[in-house]
Amino acid sequence: MQIRIEQLVERKPWIIWMGLLFLCGGCSLREMAINQVGDILAETGATFTSDEDPELVANALPFGLKFMESVLAEQPEHIGLLLATSEGFTQYAYAFVYLEAVKMRSADYYRARELELRSKKLFLRARDYGMRGLEAKFPGFGPSFKADPRAAVRQVDTGGVGLLYWTAASWASAVNVDMTDAFLLADLPKIDVLVDRVLELDENFENGAIHSLLISYEMVRLAKEGNPEDRAYDHFKKAVALSGGFDAAPYISYATSVCVPTERREEFIQVLNTALGIDPKGIPELTLSNVLMQEYGQWLLDHVDDYFLPPLDPLSKNEKFNP
Numbered sequence: 001m002q003i004r005i006e007q008l009v010e011r012k013p014w015i016i017w018m019g020l021l022f023l024c025g026g027c028s029l030r031e032m033a034i035n036q037v038g039d040i041l042a043e044t045g046a047t048f049t050s051d052e053d054p055e056l057v058a059n060a061l062p063f064g065l066k067f068m069e070s071v072l073a074e075q076p077e078h079i080g081l082l083l084a085t086s087e088g089f090t091q092y093a094y095a096f097v098y099l100e101a102v103k104m105r106s107a108d109y110y111r112a113r114e115l116e117l118r119s120k121k122l123f124l125r126a127r128d129y130g131m132r133g134l135e136a137k138f139p140g141f142g143p144s145f146k147a148d149p150r151a152a153v154r155q156v157d158t159g160g161v162g163l164l165y166w167t168a169a170s171w172a173s174a175v176n177v178d179m180t181d182a183f184l185l186a187d188l189p190k191i192d193v194l195v196d197r198v199l200e201l202d203e204n205f206e207n208g209a210i211h212s213l214l215i216s217y218e219m220v221r222l223a224k225e226g227n228p229e230d231r232a233y234d235h236f237k238k239a240v241a242l243s244g245g246f247d248a249a250p251y252i253s254y255a256t257s258v259c260v261p262t263e264r265r266e267e268f269i270q271v272l273n274t275a276l277g278i279d280p281k282g283i284p285e286l287t288l289s290n291v292l293m294q295e296y297g298q299w300l301l302d303h304v305d306d307y308f309l310p311p312l313d314p315l316s317k318n319e320k321f322n323p
Helices: 005-011 013-023 028-042 045-049 054-074 079-104 109-137 141-147 149-155 158-177 188-201 205-217 228-242 249-259 265-276 284-302 314-319
Strands: none
Touching: 045 054, 045 284, 054 079, 054 284, 079 109, 079 158, 079 284, 109 141, 109 158, 141 149, 149 188, 158 188, 158 205, 188 205, 205 228, 205 249, 228 249, 249 265, 249 284, 265 284
16 A cells, blocks of 8 residues: 655654654754754653553653753753653663662672662662763753752742653652762752752642652751651651552552661551552553552552561460460
């Protein structure tokens, strides 16, 4: 069946743009085409996040991320694409590298550590794209942030919440992966400033994502008043409320970040079972995250004895005191 050129333009206009991209060496039309591609790529996030097949996304994301980087090489200040690239690298590093490392620790510690350090590099890559995005959207932000982080973030308005959030999330994740890195630990006050500004500007961002992040972050946060467990629990409740209970991530974060270090085995099990009962498609853009978090939640339940001592049997305990 033959397709005429006008039909091709109507059905697949992006093909024409890509053709022009390679035909025009240094013309403004080429720049326009690249910018158009950047705009399209910046809007593809929902295509991945609403997918329910993690393996399909895991195989597709590396190519997509590298393609984004190739377009950024031509359009280095494309704010939307910088945001999407920061978000994409953060999600890929956590879901498909870091979680694999966690699951592998008991079977192959050295391979798990390799994966953890790889995820750290990817998180820092995401952080750098986020910082570039903030500089592009708010000129002078980079030098200002180095000089006085708290003053610098004051110039960021609600239009920069996404860049603030993904920069903070990737940076905090890198710290979490390698708590032995003194240089990263020294960055914690800078991360504090970023998360506080997101919370101040829009705590509803992406169904309360900042509260979900703060569940784990409060447990390592420095120079903050109050009990970190209480602060983490407050953020847990807010994250659940803002997502309408359709986000499994806060439950997983609370179970691993609060229940494990405080040795709350029964609460750990209860929280994870609640996460497993969530409809993964309750919020379409959280479908992939929910599927991944529920898979991880089930793995955690299957390995509960790796994180806690087995519960004491009251009868067995009493029998020890029998003569």
